[in-house]
Structure formats: structure tokens, C-alpha cells
Amino acid sequence: MWMKYIKPYRIQAMTGFIFKMIEAFFELIVPLVVADIIDNGIAKANKDYILKMGVVLFLLALIGYSCALVCQYFASKTSQGFGTYLRNDMFKAINAYDYENIDDIGTPSLITRMTNDVNQLQVAVAMAIRLVSRSPFLIIGSLLMAFRINVQMALIFLVSAPLLALSIYLVMSHSLPLYMRIQKQLDYVSLVCRENLSGIRVIRAFSKQIQERERFSQATQKQKDMQIKVGKISALLNPCTSIIVNCAIILILYVGGLKVNVGSLSQGEVIALINYMNQILLSMFVFANVIVIFNKASASYKRVKEVLAIEPHIHSGELKVMDSQETFIRFEDVSFSYQKSIALKDITFSVEAGETVGIIGGTGSGKTTLINLLPRFYEATSGQILIKNVPIQKYNLSSLRQMIGIVPQEAILFTGTIKDNICWGKKDATDEEVEHALALAQASFVKEMDEGIYSPIHQGGKNLSGGQRQRLTIARALVKNPELLILDDSASALDFATDAALRKTLKTLPQTTFIVSQRVSSIMHADKILVLSHGELVGIGKHDELMRDCVVYREITKSQLSGEVV
Numbered sequence: 001m002w003m004k005y006i007k008p009y010r011i012q013a014m015t016g017f018i019f020k021m022i023e024a025f026f027e028l029i030v031p032l033v034v035a036d037i038i039d040n041g042i043a044k045a046n047k048d049y050i051l052k053m054g055v056v057l058f059l060l061a062l063i064g065y066s067c068a069l070v071c072q073y074f075a076s077k078t079s080q081g082f083g084t085y086l087r088n089d090m091f092k093a094i095n096a097y098d099y100e101n102i103d104d105i106g107t108p109s110l111i112t113r114m115t116n117d118v119n120q121l122q123v124a125v126a127m128a129i130r131l132v133s134r135s136p137f138l139i140i141g142s143l144l145m146a147f148r149i150n151v152q153m154a155l156i157f158l159v160s161a162p163l164l165a166l167s168i169y170l171v172m173s174h175s176l177p178l179y180m181r182i183q184k185q186l187d188y189v190s191l192v193c194r195e196n197l198s199g200i201r202v203i204r205a206f207s208k209q210i211q212e213r214e215r216f217s218q219a220t221q222k223q224k225d226m227q228i229k230v231g232k233i234s235a236l237l238n239p240c241t242s243i244i245v246n247c248a249i250i251l252i253l254y255v256g257g258l259k260v261n262v263g264s265l266s267q268g269e270v271i272a273l274i275n276y277m278n279q280i281l282l283s284m285f286v287f288a289n290v291i292v293i294f295n296k297a298s299a300s301y302k303r304v305k306e307v308l309a310i311e312p313h314i315h316s317g318e319l320k321v322m323d324s325q326e327t328f329i330r331f332e333d334v335s336f337s338y339q340k341s342i343a344l345k346d347i348t349f350s351v352e353a354g355e356t357v358g359i360i361g362g363t364g365s366g367k368t369t370l371i372n373l374l375p376r377f378y379e380a381t382s383g384q385i386l387i388k389n390v391p392i393q394k395y396n397l398s399s400l401r402q403m404i405g406i407v408p409q410e411a412i413l414f415t416g417t418i419k420d421n422i423c424w425g426k427k428d429a430t431d432e433e434v435e436h437a438l439a440l441a442q443a444s445f446v447k448e449m450d451e452g453i454y455s456p457i458h459q460g461g462k463n464l465s466g467g468q469r470q471r472l473t474i475a476r477a478l479v480k481n482p483e484l485l486i487l488d489d490s491a492s493a494l495d496f497a498t499d500a501a502l503r504k505t506l507k508t509l510p511q512t513t514f515i516v517s518q519r520v521s522s523i524m525h526a527d528k529i530l531v532l533s534h535g536e537l538v539g540i541g542k543h544d545e546l547m548r549d550c551v552v553y554r555e556i557t558k559s560q561l562s563g564e565v566v
């Protein structure tokens with residue numbers, strides 16, 4: 001997966017990598033130059049030589065710094081490009097998800113994966129270019145340099161380097177698994193945060209601020225505890241490695257001092273050996289950090305891969321929905337389950353073109369589930385649904401959804417103008433078409449607004465009332481003149497008079513209409529009423545027939561129709 005996203009930036013990645021290696025090479029030379037200055041400049045009090053080599057040192061630093069900058073530039077370009085490319089692909093994959101996919105993975109987790117996890121991968125890509133080979137190069141290079149200076153002294157390196165590596169390994173093997181758990185906890189924190197932000201009004205209305213603050217603080221506290229635990233384990237690294245390195249330096253100074261006395265090693269070479277020892281330590285630290293980053297990235301990689309690997313259960317067919325005289329909709333023994341819970345059982349009914357169908361039933365009886373099967377937001381677990389005598393799976397998905405105008409339970413609007421929102425239904429709708437749809441949807445309030453259909457809608461439609469939002473979503477569905485209109489409890493925020501006027505208007509339109517409602521008054525005049533109870537179709541017919549034959553319908557009616565305007 002990595003390669004696909006890095007490939008377009010392979011030249012930048014390679015350039016960054018090459019410049020980093022040049023920088024590392026110069027870094028390895030610096031201790032030798034310092035040794036030379038000590039032995040040939042300071043020891044012989046040769047000021048010119050010190051000055052000349054000082055300039056060499058400065059140039060080495062300058063070249064190293066420039067190479068680091070070039071590397072940084074290309075590493076950033078590669079990692080940012082990689083992230084953008086990856087995010088776009090994830091966005092595309094998520095857009096192809098069906099409702100079941102989204103239910104499985106959850107919206108907060110998708111957001112964390114698109115943001116935090118991709119960031120983590122971006123950091124890993126940048127690190128891979130900048131540090132992943134630089135550290136081993138410097139460790140091996142420093143060891144070789146130590147051997148070049150003095151083989152006996154290099155033995156100190158041969159013992160201390162593995163000890164350093166071992167202590168780093170021990171600390172890391174305890175801290176790394178915790179990083180995975182921290183990542184999961186972060187998901188939970190973001191879920192709580194998101195729920196709180198989107199439900200802020202409800203939380204205030206129910207005075208739940210204190211409980212929610214408590215829930216959030218518990219989640220962050222747990223995150224903090226984990227971070228501290230990891231921090232404590234990681235904090236062991238510094239003392240352990242410092243002890244090893246300082247012991248090695250003491251040994252270098254002691255043995256080196258003896259050798260300087262007998263003339264088999266110069267003072268400058270002792271300083272160079274100490275520098276190489278520090279170089280090894282620093283490189284191991286950097287390498288350990290790279291491993292932490294890679295480990296976090298590997299957790300993120302799995303999570304991102306999951307997003308890309310999810311196969312939508314619902315695939316588009318080939319057929320375009322054509323005009324025909326066949327029975328418009330037929331459900332044949334349709335059942336549906338969410339994961340384990342059965343939501344619909346053996347539903348069978350048919351609807352002719354132009355009919356108005358009311359769907360009624362208690363909360364959770366399966367009304368929304370039933371209508372969600374028509375645009376194939378979910379796929380029936382068994383049985384089949386036919387539209388115009390053709391199983392809906394055979395239809396091209398966008399053609400199927402194009403023929404359906406759906407008004408969901410939740411009136412969701414987007415930032416822009418009223419017209420922008422209505423045009424979601426039909427992107428090239430004229431002002432007249434928009435106004436006509438608004439009139440059908442009883443949204444006369446738009447006319448009274450200063451800017452009419454060009455009035456702004458704030459985020460989530462917060463500048464409109466619930467009823468106004470609902471009317472706009474109805475207009476959005478009506479503007480495309482759909483063959484099938486589905487209103488899922490879409491009049492719940494309308495007053496009875498407006499609801500009645502809306503139903504009267506809809507009756508005059510030619511399309512087939514499904515009205516889901518908990519209110520008997522909204523569906524009692526329908527040509528056909530479906531009564532659902534616990535996922536089963538317990539009654540089907542007109543109002544009078546159901547009043548006579550269906551106990552559930554009779555009970556719902558009795559509990560509602562006292563004194564309502566119908």
C-alpha cells in the first residue's frame with residue numbers, strides 16, 4: 001500500500017534520502033577533523049593550521065546543514081503528497097460504503113483514521129526518508145571509524161554498542177504495546193468529544209453538562225494515565241544508556257590515557273573516540289524514536305488499510321430504471337437483520353404506481369429500516385424487492401436512487417443558500433423550479449425572508465426552526481420530481497394544519513409516495529397503510545379495513561385520534 005502512494009513522489013523521496021546520507025557522511029568526518037586540530041594544531045601551537053581546519057569544520061557544518069535542509073524539504077513534500085493522495089483514496093472508499101459498512105466501523109473512528117492515523121503515517125514517511133538509514137549508517141560508520149583509529153580501543157565500542165542496543169530493546173518491548181492501546185483510547189476520546197459537540201443543545205436541555213464533563217474527563221484521564229505509564233517506562237532509557245555510555249567514556253579515557261602515555265594513541269584520537277561513542281548513543285536514541293514512530297504508524301497502517309479494504313456489500317447493477325406499467329413495488333418475504341438483531345421479518349406487500357402508502361408502527365418497529373431497503377442503503381438479508389417487476393439489485397444504483405426522492409427523519413441541511421440546498425435534488429434547477437418545490441413543500445416562509453431562495457443557511461441549518469428545516473428537505477426531494485417519494489417521519493415537526501396541507505398537495509402529484517409516521521392523522525387517508533409491529537407486518541389495508549381487522553392499528557388510532565385535526 002505504501003508504495004502506491006509514495007510512487008508519484010519517488011524522485012523527491014530518493015533526493016531527500018541521498019542528501020541525508022551526504023549529511024551523515026560529513027558528520028562522520030567531523031571527529032577526525034577535530035582530532036587533527038588537537039594533534040596538529042593545538043599540540044604544536046600552530047595557529048594557522050587551527051584557523052585553516054576551523055574553516056574546514058565550518059564548511060563541513062555548512063554543507064551538512066544545507067544537505068539537511070534539502071532533505072527536510074523533499075521529505076516534507078513526499079510525506080504531504082503521500083498523505084493527500086492517501087486521504088483522497090480513503091474519502092473515495094468511504095463514499096462508496098453502504099450504511100452497513102458505516103455502522104460496522106463507526107463515524108468517529110472513520111474521522112480519527114482520516115486525520116490522526118494518516119498524520120501518523122505521514123510522519124513515518126518523513127522519518128523513513130530522513131532517519132531510518134541515517135542512524136544505522138552513523139552507528140556502523142562510528143564503529144568502523146573507531147576500528148580505523150585503534151583496534152584495541154574499538155573493542156570498548158564492540159561491547160558497549162550491543163549493551164546500548166539491548167537496554168533500548170528492553171525498554172521499547174515494554175512501551176510499544178501501550179502505544180496501540182493509547183491509539184484506541186484516543187478513538188474513544190474523539191467519540192465522546194464528537195457526541196458532545198453535536199449534541200450540545202440536548203446536553204444543555206437535559207442539564208447533563210456535569211455528567212458529560214465527567215465522562216470526557218474520565219476518558220482523557222485514562223488517556224493521560226496510559227501516556228504517563230509509557231512515559232515512565234521510556235524514562236528508564238536515559239539513565240540506562242547514560243550509565244553505559246559514561247562507563248565506556250571512562251574506559252576510553254583510562255585506556256586511552258595509558259596509550260597516550262606510551263605514544264600509541266594521540267590526544268586528538270581519544271577525543272575522536274569519545275565523539276564517536278556519543279555519536280553512537282545519539283544515533284541509537286534517534287533510531288529508538290524512529291521505531292516508536294514506526295510502531296505507531298504500523299497500528300495506523302492497519303487501521304487505514306481496513307478503511308481501504310472494506311468492500312461495500314452493495315454493488316450496482318446495470319439496468320436503468322425504465323417507464324413501465326408493471327406493479328411498481330413488490331416486497332416478497334423480505335427479512336432484514338442488523339448484525340444480530342432482526343429488524344424485519346417476512347414482509348410481503350405490493351404497491352401500484354401513484355399510490356400513497358402509509359407506514360405506521362411503534363418506535364423501533366422497523367419503519368425506517370423498511371424504507372431504507374428501497375434505495376438499497378441496506379440490502380435485504382433474505383427475500384427480494386422488485387421495482388417494476390425487476391429485482392432492485394439489477395438496477396444501476398445511481399439510476400435507482402435518482403428515481404427516489406427521500407426525506408430522511410433528520411432534516412440535514414448544508415452550509416450555503418436555500419437554493420444551493422434545494423439543488424441537491426436537481427443540480428440545474430431554475431429559480432422557478434426551486435420556488436415551485438418550496439410551494440409544494442409548504443415552505444412559504446422562504447418568500448418572507450429578505451433574500452428569498454438566496455437566503456443563507458448556517459451550519460446544519462441552525463438558523464432555521466425544526467419545521468422550516470423539514471419543509472426544505474421535503475422541497476429538496478420534490479424538486480427532482482421523483483417517481484417514488486419517501487417521507488420518513490418528515491412531518492413530525494410540522495403543525496397539524498401544515499401537515500394536512502402538505503398531504504393534500506402531495507395527493508395531487510402523480511408520484512408514488514411512502515409516508516412513514518407515528519401519527520395516524522398523517523397516514524389515515526393513504527391508499528394503503530402498512531402496520532408494523534416488532535419488525536412484522538401485522539396489518540395492511542385502508543384505514544377503515546384496519547380499524548375493523550387490525551388490533552395494533554386500532555390501538556394506535558384510539559390512543560391518538562381524540563381531538564386532533566385530521
Ligand SMILES: Nc1ncnc2c1ncn2[C@@H]1O[C@H](COP(=O)(O)OP(=O)(O)OP(=O)(O)O)[C@@H](O)[C@H]1O
Binds near residue numbers: 103341342364369
Ligand atoms: N444502524 C442500526 N444498527 C443496529 N440496529 C439498528 C440500526 N438501526 C435500527 N436498528 C434497530 O432496528 C429496529 C428497527 O429500527 P427502525 O429505525 O427501523 O425503527 P422505526 O420503526 O423507524 O423507529 P422510529 O419510529 O423510532 O424511527 C430497532 O430495534 C432498532 O434498534
